[in-house]
Amino acid sequence: MAIAQKWKSADFSLPLSAIVSAPQHIWVTSGYSNVKPTLHTVCGVKDFFSPPLSTSGFDMKMRFEGDGFVINDNGEFWGQSSIYTQGTWYPDAIVRNGTYHRYVSGNLVSLGFQSTLVPLYGRSGFILKTIVTNRGSSPLRLKATPVIDPGILQYTPLDKWGFSPPNTKPETRKTGEGTWSSEKVSLQLLQNDSGFHQLAASGSTTFYTVLLLAHVDEPAVHAVDFESLIHTSSSAWQRRLDKHLASVPQLKSNVEGLDNYYRRSLISGLVCVWEKPEFIINPHIATAGMDGGGLNTYLWDAGYVSRMLTLMFGEHAETLARQLAKVRLDSFYSYTVSGKGTGVSYSYSTWAFMNMVWQLAQQRGFNRTLFDEAKRLVLAQEALPTRNGLIDFGKQHNLLEMRNAGYEHYVASPNAERAVNLQRLAALNDMSGGSREESAAWREKATDIIAAVRKELWDEKAGWFASVYPDGRREMVYSIQMFDVIHAGATTPPMTERMLQHLVQGKFLFPYGISSVSKEDSLRYEYNDTDWGGSGAYTGDGPQLASILYHLNKPALAYEVLQSYFWMGKHLAYSPRSSMRINQAVLPINGVISSPV
Numbered sequence: 001m002a003i004a005q006k007w008k009s010a011d012f013s014l015p016l017s018a019i020v021s022a023p024q025h026i027w028v029t030s031g032y033s034n035v036k037p038t039l040h041t042v043c044g045v046k047d048f049f050s051p052p053l054s055t056s057g058f059d060m061k062m063r064f065e066g067d068g069f070v071i072n073d074n075g076e077f078w079g080q081s082s083i084y085t086q087g088t089w090y091p092d093a094i095v096r097n098g099t100y101h102r103y104v105s106g107n108l109v110s111l112g113f114q115s116t117l118v119p120l121y122g123r124s125g126f127i128l129k130t131i132v133t134n135r136g137s138s139p140l141r142l143k144a145t146p147v148i149d150p151g152i153l154q155y156t157p158l159d160k161w162g163f164s165p166p167n168t169k170p171e172t173r174k175t176g177e178g179t180w181s182s183e184k185v186s187l188q189l190l191q192n193d194s195g196f197h198q199l200a201a202s203g204s205t206t207f208y209t210v211l212l213l214a215h216v217d218e219p220a221v222h223a224v225d226f227e228s229l230i231h232t233s234s235s236a237w238q239r240r241l242d243k244h245l246a247s248v249p250q251l252k253s254n255v256e257g258l259d260n261y262y263r264r265s266l267i268s269g270l271v272c273v274w275e276k277p278e279f280i281i282n283p284h285i286a287t288a289g290m291d292g293g294g295l296n297t298y299l300w301d302a303g304y305v306s307r308m309l310t311l312m313f314g315e316h317a318e319t320l321a322r323q324l325a326k327v328r329l330d331s332f333y334s335y336t337v338s339g340k341g342t343g344v345s346y347s348y349s350t351w352a353f354m355n356m357v358w359q360l361a362q363q364r365g366f367n368r369t370l371f372d373e374a375k376r377l378v379l380a381q382e383a384l385p386t387r388n389g390l391i392d393f394g395k396q397h398n399l400l401e402m403r404n405a406g407y408e409h410y411v412a413s414p415n416a417e418r419a420v421n422l423q424r425l426a427a428l429n430d431m432s433g434g435s436r437e438e439s440a441a442w443r444e445k446a447t448d449i450i451a452a453v454r455k456e457l458w459d460e461k462a463g464w465f466a467s468v469y470p471d472g473r474r475e476m477v478y479s480i481q482m483f484d485v486i487h488a489g490a491t492t493p494p495m496t497e498r499m500l501q502h503l504v505q506g507k508f509l510f511p512y513g514i515s516s517v518s519k520e521d522s523l524r525y526e527y528n529d530t531d532w533g534g535s536g537a538y539t540g541d542g543p544q545l546a547s548i549l550y551h552l553n554k555p556a557l558a559y560e561v562l563q564s565y566f567w568m569g570k571h572l573a574y575s576p577r578s579s580m581r582i583n584q585a586v587l588p589i590n591g592v593i594s595s596p597v
Helices: 226-244 258-270 299-304 306-313 315-326 349-364 368-382 412-431 436-457 480-487 493-500 541-551 555-563 567-571
Strands: 034-037 045-050 053-056 059-066 070-073 083-089 094-104 107-119 125-134 140-149 152-155 173-176 179-181 185-191 197-199 204-215
Touching: 034 107, 045 125, 045 204, 053 204, 059 125, 059 204, 107 226, 125 140, 125 197, 125 226, 140 185, 140 204, 152 185, 197 204, 204 226, 226 258, 258 306, 258 567, 299 306, 299 315, 299 349, 306 315, 306 349, 315 349, 315 368, 349 368, 349 412, 368 412, 412 436, 412 480, 480 493, 480 541, 541 555
Parallel strands: none
Antiparallel strands: 034 045, 045 053, 045 059, 053 152, 059 070, 059 140, 083 094, 094 107, 107 125, 125 204, 140 197, 173 179, 179 185, 185 204
């Protein structure tokens, strides 16, 4: 008897009309190729990529011709254009519908359209399947012609494809009927039939359009099985769901919005999975990468979600941790798909790696290789110069990357996380039967660090932790990161209560999530930075804060924080790395700002 599949693609579908992401952020992936639709068209396609190959400025519109009429699927409000009616985002495809119902020279032309846009798996490109139904009472002939602007065809070496999409500009030229090329990349068009199809009254026909990217020295493709291409991509997604969600519990809740938010959180991880043999590990887990940016593996992101990462990827999470261990984490915060280190030394890298090792040990048992690397990193950090027991963690590019000064040098977080690292190192050492004297020394050092954070950085008047510069100057930065100091055990109960007085609506809390910098911090709060500088936050920070509050036995406040993210379950195909601007309390729907709500 066949076993029912636990998760299906449809479980993660979302109407395109509900998605509030700007058009340039709505993509679909196969784990091998990514493609972007032209919104408000039935068949339009924008850029697509499959590292190391990509397009920039690619545009495809469909032109339908019949007996005496031409329909341009270009999204124009007036003119002889098909009219987009609705669409649905799936992890493995985007399905769109449209209509055309007009009298042409006194004759009614009534057509229904449905397209399915699928990024290819195992090939670099996409396939568009378009079904056209003749709703009229008379037969007609119809042909579909893709009108293509190839844009720029780019080749970017894998070790150069890091946190930003590639941005080269090689010349692209047309080389034949349905073929284009640049110096290193070719683009090829394939169709099932470029001629006229006969549609009976109430009959339908199907047009297939495939665009393939390849290295210029690869032979052209002369024929493909169109339905097989679609099946291969959808099957790859089903295998991904079956494999990586096998150990992940399904959630059924009577809390409105929680189920949707949970599912959206799961798919937000899976759309970051790439299955390409030429990448340094397969599957490769990107920090983001749906639009070609964030294709690197960022230790902070992986470490932040390491509990779910281990649930999803099991043994492969250990492979990921070992690959991160090969990167010089004292110099880089991430690695590219080729394994090359990128970025700078990041103050939270040691904590992030230790968190990965800790969660792996909780779920999969002690791993000597990973423990040794975590021990090396922690003790190397503890060997850094200290002043009054605290480490100078550097400037903005080493810390929270704000655009104004303040959260720099001697800060409560990540100094407090040093204590967590040492406590976990001691616990893992005990698990492995290591030296009791070593474990005791690490725990004693952790206690000393907590005492130093409280003594040197706490400001009783502000009810907050200060940041101290090497010259003794003190800055009071109201960053969400300070609440992690509570999680690290560095606050007394009275300190905790004072800090929570700042956690109120209009400061840190807003209807659509938390702000990384409190709005009461007029020196640093800003509208544009939705990551660490205010007006939004790293997407994982809200749930993390809610978890801290639940552990503090503050369920009402915890729920207030958590439920402010439930809108993402209804309005985002996948969560962005940073949550959206929230201080204006508006939802941008497909790039158009709605009225304040």
